[in-house]
Amino acid sequence: xxxxxxxxxxxxxxxxxxxxxxxxxxxxxxxxxxxxxxxxxxxxxxxxxxxxxxxxxxxxxxxxxxxxxxxxxxxxxxxxxxxxxxxxxxxxxxxxxxxxxxxxxxxxxxxxxxxxxxxxxxxxxxxxxxxxxxxxxxxxxxxxxxxxxxxxxxxxxxxxxxxxxxxxxxxxxxxxxxxxxxxxxxxxxxxxxxxxxxxxxxxxxxxxxxxxxxxxxxxxxxxxxxxxx
Numbered sequence: 001x002x003x004x005x006x007x008x009x010x011x012x013x014x015x016x017x018x019x020x021x022x023x024x025x026x027x028x029x030x031x032x033x034x035x036x037x038x039x040x041x042x043x044x045x046x047x048x049x050x051x052x053x054x055x056x057x058x059x060x061x062x063x064x065x066x067x068x069x070x071x072x073x074x075x076x077x078x079x080x081x082x083x084x085x086x087x088x089x090x091x092x093x094x095x096x097x098x099x100x101x102x103x104x105x106x107x108x109x110x111x112x113x114x115x116x117x118x119x120x121x122x123x124x125x126x127x128x129x130x131x132x133x134x135x136x137x138x139x140x141x142x143x144x145x146x147x148x149x150x151x152x153x154x155x156x157x158x159x160x161x162x163x164x165x166x167x168x169x170x171x172x173x174x175x176x177x178x179x180x181x182x183x184x185x186x187x188x189x190x191x192x193x194x195x196x197x198x199x200x201x202x203x204x205x206x207x208x209x210x211x212x213x214x215x216x217x218x219x220x221x222x223x224x225x226x227x228x229x
Contacts, residue, residue, distance in 0.1 A: 001037050002227040005076025005099070007067050009043035010083040011165035014197035014216065018082045021220040029224065036227060039074045041067045045165065048086070052127070061092035068097045078102055080223050084195050084215055085125045088133040105134050107222040108193060108215050109141035115211060117191045121146045121184030123177065123203070124195030126157040134195070146189040152180045156199075164198035174202045181208050 004022070008015030019040070026036045043063070051060040064086060071079055078100045081087055087104055094101050112120055120138065122145050128134045129147050138145050148156060159173045181192055181203060191211040194200045200214045 002077035002229075003037040003039060003075055004223050004227050005068075005071035005074070005079040006038060006040045006082055007043075007064065007071060007079060007093075008040060008082035009045055010048050010086055011045045011198060012042065013165060013167045013201070015040070015042055015082045017197065017200070017216050018080075018220060021217060022224060025220055025224050029228070036224065039071055039076045041071055043067065049161070049165075052085075057089060058092075060086070061089040064089055064093035065095055065097070068093050068101075072097055072099050078223075078226060080104070080219060082216075082219075083197055084134065085127045088127060088131065090133075102219070102223055102226055103137070104215050104219045105137040106141070107218050108195075108213055109138050109143060110222075111213055111218045112143060112191060112193075113141055115191070117211065118142070119144045119146055119188055119190045120213065121148075121181065121187075121189030121192045121210075122195045123148065123156050123180060123184070123192065123199055125160055126153055128195050129153050129156070145193075146184050146187050148180055148184060152183060156180060159202075160196050160198055164196075164201050169201045174207070177202045178207055185210055 006018055022036045026034050048060055068079055080102050084104055090101060120143060122129055135145050163173055191213060192208050194203055194214045197216045200216055205212045
C-alpha cells in the first residue's frame with residue numbers, strides 16, 4: 001500500500017472527514033484490522049484564511065509548497081490536498097515536489113462523467129465558484145458547470161466560513177443550502193457538486209433532488225485506489 005500524504009487543516013472539520021472516510025473505506029475494502037498508510041500535515045486555518053482575505057495568495061502558496069515538500073520528505077508517495085479552494089494554488093504548491101498531486105477537481109469530473117451527467121451545479125466558496133482554477137478543469141473534462149447567482153454565492157460562502165469551518169451545522173443553514181440547490185436544478189443542473197469539503201455537513205443524496213457528488217468522498221475513494229494500485 002502506498003503512503004497517502006494529506007495536506008489539511010483547511011479546515012480541521014474537513015480533515016477529520018478525510019481521515020474517517022479513508023479509514024472506513026480501507027476497512028471495507030481490505031477487511032480485518034486494515035487501515036490506510038497516512039502522513040498528515042494539518043495547518044492552522046486562521047493563518048490561511050487571513051491570507052485569503054488579504055488576497056495574498058503568493059504567501060499562502062509558499063506555505064503549501066513547504067508543507068508539500070515536508071510530506072515528500074516524510075515518505076508520502078503522493079499528496080491529496082484536503083480542501084477545494086486551495087487547489088487554486090496547486091501549481092505553486094507542487095513546485096520542486098517530485099511526487100504527484102491527486103487533484104480533487106479531476107477526480108470529481110471523472111466521477112460525474114462516468115455517471116453520464118454533464119451539467120453539475122457547483123456549491124463552494126466564492127473563490128471556487130467565481131474563479132476559473134476549478135471550473136476550467138470541469139470544462140476541460142467536457143462538463144458545463146452551473147453557478148449560483150451573486151446572492152446565493154455570497155450566502156453559500158458565508159455559511160462555510162462562519163459556520164461549517166467551525167464545525168457548526170444548523171437546520172436554518174441546511175434549509176438555505178437546499179433552496180440554493182433547488183435553484184441550481186431549476187437553472188439546468190443535472191447533478192450537484194458539493195465543491196467545498198465542508199458542504200457535505202449540510203447536503204447529501206437524501207436532501208437533494210439530483211445526484212450529489214461529494215468531493216471529499218470522491219477524493220478519498222480516488223486516493224485509496226491510487227494507494228492500492
